[in-house]
Amino acid sequence: MSNNVIKRLKFKRKNSPKSWSILLFGFLAVIIYSTLLSNVTPDTVDAEPYSISPRDIQSPITIEMKEETLKKQKDAADKVENLYSYDEDSPLKQAEKSNEIFKAIEKINEAEKKDKDKESLTLDQKIDQIKGMVGNNQISPEAYTALFNASPSELRSARDLASSVINDTLKNKIRVDQLEFFRDRAEDNIQQNSNFSSSLKSAVIELTRSNIVSNYLLDVDKTKLAKQKAIDEAEPVEIKEGEIIVREGDVITPEKFKQLKLVGLLDKEVAVYPYVGLLLFVLILVIGLYYLIRDSFAAKESSKRKQILLYIILMAFSLLVMKLTSFIDKMEITGIFFIVPIAAGAMMIKMLLDEFTAILSSVLFALCATLMFNEGSTGTFNFPLGIYVLLGCIAGVIYLGKRHLKSRILKAGLLVSFINVVSILIILLLQNGKYSPVQIGLEIGFGFISGFLASVLALGLMPVFESWFGVLSTTRLIELSNPNHPLLRKLLLEAPGTYHHSVMVANLAEAGCESIGANGLLARVGSYYHDLGKTKRPHFFIENQMNMENPHDKLTPQLSKTIIIAHPYDGSELLKEYNLPAEIIDIAEQHHGTTLLQYFYHKATEQSEKDIPESDFRYPGPKAQSKESAVVGIADSVEAAVRSLSKPTPVKIDSIIRKIITDRLEDGQFDECELTFKQLDTVAKTLSQTLNGIFHSRIEYPEQQIKKKVDL
Numbered sequence: 001m002s003n004n005v006i007k008r009l010k011f012k013r014k015n016s017p018k019s020w021s022i023l024l025f026g027f028l029a030v031i032i033y034s035t036l037l038s039n040v041t042p043d044t045v046d047a048e049p050y051s052i053s054p055r056d057i058q059s060p061i062t063i064e065m066k067e068e069t070l071k072k073q074k075d076a077a078d079k080v081e082n083l084y085s086y087d088e089d090s091p092l093k094q095a096e097k098s099n100e101i102f103k104a105i106e107k108i109n110e111a112e113k114k115d116k117d118k119e120s121l122t123l124d125q126k127i128d129q130i131k132g133m134v135g136n137n138q139i140s141p142e143a144y145t146a147l148f149n150a151s152p153s154e155l156r157s158a159r160d161l162a163s164s165v166i167n168d169t170l171k172n173k174i175r176v177d178q179l180e181f182f183r184d185r186a187e188d189n190i191q192q193n194s195n196f197s198s199s200l201k202s203a204v205i206e207l208t209r210s211n212i213v214s215n216y217l218l219d220v221d222k223t224k225l226a227k228q229k230a231i232d233e234a235e236p237v238e239i240k241e242g243e244i245i246v247r248e249g250d251v252i253t254p255e256k257f258k259q260l261k262l263v264g265l266l267d268k269e270v271a272v273y274p275y276v277g278l279l280l281f282v283l284i285l286v287i288g289l290y291y292l293i294r295d296s297f298a299a300k301e302s303s304k305r306k307q308i309l310l311y312i313i314l315m316a317f318s319l320l321v322m323k324l325t326s327f328i329d330k331m332e333i334t335g336i337f338f339i340v341p342i343a344a345g346a347m348m349i350k351m352l353l354d355e356f357t358a359i360l361s362s363v364l365f366a367l368c369a370t371l372m373f374n375e376g377s378t379g380t381f382n383f384p385l386g387i388y389v390l391l392g393c394i395a396g397v398i399y400l401g402k403r404h405l406k407s408r409i410l411k412a413g414l415l416v417s418f419i420n421v422v423s424i425l426i427i428l429l430l431q432n433g434k435y436s437p438v439q440i441g442l443e444i445g446f447g448f449i450s451g452f453l454a455s456v457l458a459l460g461l462m463p464v465f466e467s468w469f470g471v472l473s474t475t476r477l478i479e480l481s482n483p484n485h486p487l488l489r490k491l492l493l494e495a496p497g498t499y500h501h502s503v504m505v506a507n508l509a510e511a512g513c514e515s516i517g518a519n520g521l522l523a524r525v526g527s528y529y530h531d532l533g534k535t536k537r538p539h540f541f542i543e544n545q546m547n548m549e550n551p552h553d554k555l556t557p558q559l560s561k562t563i564i565i566a567h568p569y570d571g572s573e574l575l576k577e578y579n580l581p582a583e584i585i586d587i588a589e590q591h592h593g594t595t596l597l598q599y600f601y602h603k604a605t606e607q608s609e610k611d612i613p614e615s616d617f618r619y620p621g622p623k624a625q626s627k628e629s630a631v632v633g634i635a636d637s638v639e640a641a642v643r644s645l646s647k648p649t650p651v652k653i654d655s656i657i658r659k660i661i662t663d664r665l666e667d668g669q670f671d672e673c674e675l676t677f678k679q680l681d682t683v684a685k686t687l688s689q690t691l692n693g694i695f696h697s698r699i700e701y702p703e704q705q706i707k708k709k710v711d712l
Helices: 003-014 017-040 066-078 090-114 123-134 141-149 152-169 176-192 198-211 220-233 254-262 273-296 301-331 343-352 355-372 383-400 407-431 437-469 474-480 486-494 496-515 520-529 532-536 557-577 582-590 598-607 627-643 650-666 677-694 702-711
Strands: 084-086 216-218 244-246
Touching: 017 273, 017 301, 017 355, 066 220, 090 123, 090 141, 090 152, 090 198, 123 141, 141 198, 152 176, 152 198, 176 198, 244 254, 273 355, 301 343, 301 355, 301 437, 343 355, 343 383, 343 407, 343 437, 355 383, 383 407, 383 437, 407 437, 437 474, 474 520, 486 496, 486 520, 486 532, 496 520, 496 627, 496 677, 520 582, 520 627, 532 557, 557 582, 557 598, 582 627, 627 650, 627 677, 650 677
Parallel strands: none
Antiparallel strands: 084 216
């Protein structure tokens, strides 16, 4: 591949439409970042411990004081008392243990009586047997001796008494530190309610005391959970965003100095986080904006570049206006920032581009305003002002409507003023502050002036942008629709039939476009000029052939075809000569697309023995590139076809409209525009309704009936 080819490819790649768009939106990102940079630069304080504060110092962020939080959590946990749990089974369980010992003794005694021949067991052996039967216990040998020596009746009485005392005692909640108290009380109970021998009584007391245990124990898990809950519920100790750490004239104590350092107000080093955060903020805004509105611009690349450039300039201008207003805010006049006339930018974007782009831009203006006007606010973002900007911009955009005439700009400004005043009142009322009448009056006054300034700016700058960028605004379209325009006068005088046809097509095309959300005014004006090329040879077109012979009867089909096919391009040349907008020229060139001149084609095939290709009798195109061009083409064919009907009826009109649309659809005439099947159906219904209104049946008045009888 040669170097020249490589250079051409590189140049083409650099200047591709997508690269151009990305470059311009990147430029917009740089502008937004530059205008907001000073508003995120960290504010530092030159202070030392025990020095005097030169001003009220507010915290720029909300941050936790971790040491104080930990201390608060520890205090909260220490206040939680230990939690205990009561063993409800302990009375029965411990009484049963006592009974098991008595039962074991009774069994050993009975076994010993039955086997008198055997050698008697020693006390130690009996104790070992009991331990094997009931488990190990802490009963002394002396107590066992007294129990083994007791008679069966004494043993039963001792068992019942021990069981009763144990059961009654353990019905109380006994903590470890209370254990001796309840054992002593049980011992006193046995002393008072028994007449056993001293040795048996001592044994019962010992057995009872050993089975009285702590049944109200510390619940470690519950206590731990309770302390953790107290810790979790303890609010963290924070320095709130906007909180005044030190007031003007106060001494900066070591504690206050520590707080100033914690919130970063003493940092002498450059903090990069705010700049990175701003970069991410701007990237999200611009990338989101690009992907949402990139399809809103014109399909034609030259027009698209022009529109994107216009949009970036309007955005840059609006941001500059906001930035200059933010400098005025430093004058410390109450509410002066409400004077920002940002609605002018949104209204100009609406009038010069489209409503969707204007509304999205209003959102971007509002988000930028929250940062740009954060001077004196408690945080990084001034959200009340963002809401104020958003409501004002959207009010101006929506009021302009589809027919956004310049005469509506002043009225839109008044509406913006009203919405601004309402927004300010909403902000003041929701903040529930104590405001003086002077402060309220100033803020409301600035809000009202803002709407007036916005309308003045928009009115003054609209002609400038329209002139610089050749924007086909509503005002320009209305000027072109004036019947006194030289080209329309030419059409009226030289081809009156075509002029009348164009007016009819304009009515149909406007109704059809507005029914599908396209630009109805553009379609109307384009229709006025779409057949201007017929003025070159007006009598070769049937609508201008009044009381004369059709010249095509004497021409060959090929020559007739050449004359007919030339009229879109003759009109295009004439429109270019008079410097009409490209959109009007496109409609003139595209309204026939690449359709076939069926009459002359069939005439040619009948006269020729050879096959004639259809392409010889088709318009060169291009096909319709926009909805407006496509609808004008449909209306053009429909008006001519319906006019040819001798007795048009609603059924005939609807049938012929749908046939024309179907033929064009099958012929691929809508392949290069964005018309959908649903929109085509809507256009068909609208054209049918409009034509039925034009060709409605009329009542014959008596004079007409008499005239008919006379004629007969």
